[in-house]
Amino acid sequence: FLLLSLYFPALLLLLCPLWDVSQSLPVTGKGPMTDSCVFYAKTLLSNITDVLTQNQLFTGIDCTKQNVELNMNTNTASVCAPGDSTCSGFTPSQFSQELCLTNIGEDLRYYYQFLAAQPDPDSFLGPTVLLSLKELMENCFSWSLPADSALKKASADHPSTYDERLSLCKVLKGFHVRTITINRAIGFIHSGEDTN
Ligand SMILES: *[C@@H]1O[C@H](CO)[C@@H](O)[C@H](O)[C@H]1NC(C)=O
Numbered sequence: 293f294l295l296l297s298l299y300f301p302a303l304l305l306l307l308c309p310l311w312d313v314s315q316s317l318p319v320t321g322k323g324p325m326t327d328s329c330v331f332y333a334k335t336l337l338s339n340i341t342d343v344l345t346q347n348q349l350f351t352g353i354d355c356t357k358q359n360v361e362l363n364m365n366t367n368t369a370s371v372c373a374p375g376d377s378t379c380s381g382f383t384p385s386q387f388s389q390e391l392c393l394t395n396i397g398e399d400l401r402y403y404y405q406f407l408a409a410q411p412d413p414d415s416f417l418g419p420t421v422l423l424s425l426k427e428l429m430e431n432c433f434s435w436s437l438p439a440d441s442a443l444k445k446a447s448a449d450h451p452s453t454y455d456e457r458l459s460l461c462k463v464l465k466g467f468h469v470r471t472i473t474i475n476r477a478i479g480f481i482h483s484g485e486d487t488n
Contacts, residue, residue, distance in 0.1 A: 329428070337471045346416050363399055366399050369473050372392040372474075399470055
């Protein structure tokens with residue numbers, strides 16, 4: 293009986309498919325989610341919401357009618373759900389902060405690389421979403437940007453094509469949804485740190 297109760301949580305971890313870490317790269321959080329991390333995440337969300345209303349970015353496209361395209365390379369929604377019952381048997385104390393932060397870090401990096409490569413001749417993205425994204429990554433996810441200048445040069449300042457605008461719309465909508473999840477997770481981790 294003792295053995296069983298010792299190994300039962302580990303067994304659940306093995307059996308529960310949501311906890312698959314095989315895709316994760318070692319990008320761990322810097323440490324505590326501070327007040328400023330909560331602030332940076334909120335700023336990012338509000339900048340994304342704002343940029344989605346900039347019709348000039350989506351000329352010829354009704355962005356509100358497009359599908360949401362989520363980053364499917366991470367498991368943020370499932371691993372960052374505290375006390376979620378999708379994976380029965382898990383209590384909030386078994387929520388893996390590290391796994392959640394690793395997935396968020398990968399999301400942020402994915403969206404940074406995507407957005408930095410978009411044509412942005414009128415600077416709709418650079419001083420808004422990209423800037424707040426960079427601040428969140430650098431201050432809360434130990435991320436530095438070695439290839440910053442290279443990335444900037446790669447994004448030619450040519451006017452965007454229809455396909456580029458369509459893709460930008462869908463990906464930004466996905467980023468918006470994901471950033472709501474990220475805000476909840478960072479808020480949850482932040483509040484947990486307050487009570488510990
Ligand atoms: C980004 O969002 C923050 C918070 O709402 C706002 O203060 C800031 O002006 C926004 N940045 C830009 C450039 O829109």
